[in-house]
Amino acid sequence: MTAFDVTDVLRRLVEDDVISLHALSALTRMREDALSSLLETPNGAAASRSSRAQPLSSDEVGRISLLTAQLTEGLRVDxxxxxxxxxxxxxxxxxxxxxxxxxxxxxxxxxxxxxxxxxxxxxxxxxxxxxxxxxxxxxxxxxxxxx
The missing domain is CATH 1.10.260 (434 Repressor (Amino-terminal Domain))
Known part of the structure; x- marks a missing residue:
């Protein structure tokens, strides 16, 4: 079984125009710059201190992880x-x-x-x-x- 890499899956959804960064921000009420920073960071690691965006909180990371799973795996439910x-x-x-x-x-x-x-x-x-x-x-x- 392969691990579900939330950042990679979410990055692909945005790159493939399945969902926009703006729509993700609206859906989650998370700042667009923080989401962008998350997607630009390899393997979902915390953004560097030089980044202007505030990192996502642990609650926000949990919510974006759940949403990513729901948008991909959840839609496979009959x-x-x-x-x-x-x-x-x-x-x-x-x-x-x-x-x-x-x-x-x-x-x-x-x-x-x-x-x-x-x-x-x-x-x-x-x-x-x-x-x-x-x-x-x-x-x-x-x-x-x-x-």
């Missing part, structure tokens, strides 16, 4: 599995029932339960509606919790 995980967050962590989720997302509870039991039997359009609305609900809950 869409049905990802939607199932969102339902799990809503039910197991937030205490919503299937009926609550259906009412809040204005979807049919039977479609939701059918997806939970056998995703392959649910038409793509219905999955799309479930995914977009459940994603919105997860995001709304995260904002309400201050996450």
């Amino acid at each position: 869409d049905d599995d990802r939607l199932r995980a969102m339902f799990d967050v809503l039910t197991e962590q937030l205490g919503l029932t299937h009926a609550n989720i259906a009412a809040l997302t204005r979807t049919d509870v039977h479609d939701l339960e059918r997806f939970r039991a056998t995703p392959a039997t649910v038409p793509p359009q219905t999955k799309y509606e479930l995914a977009s609305r459940v994603s919105y609900l997860v995001h709304a809950a995260a904002q309400a919790r201050g996450d």
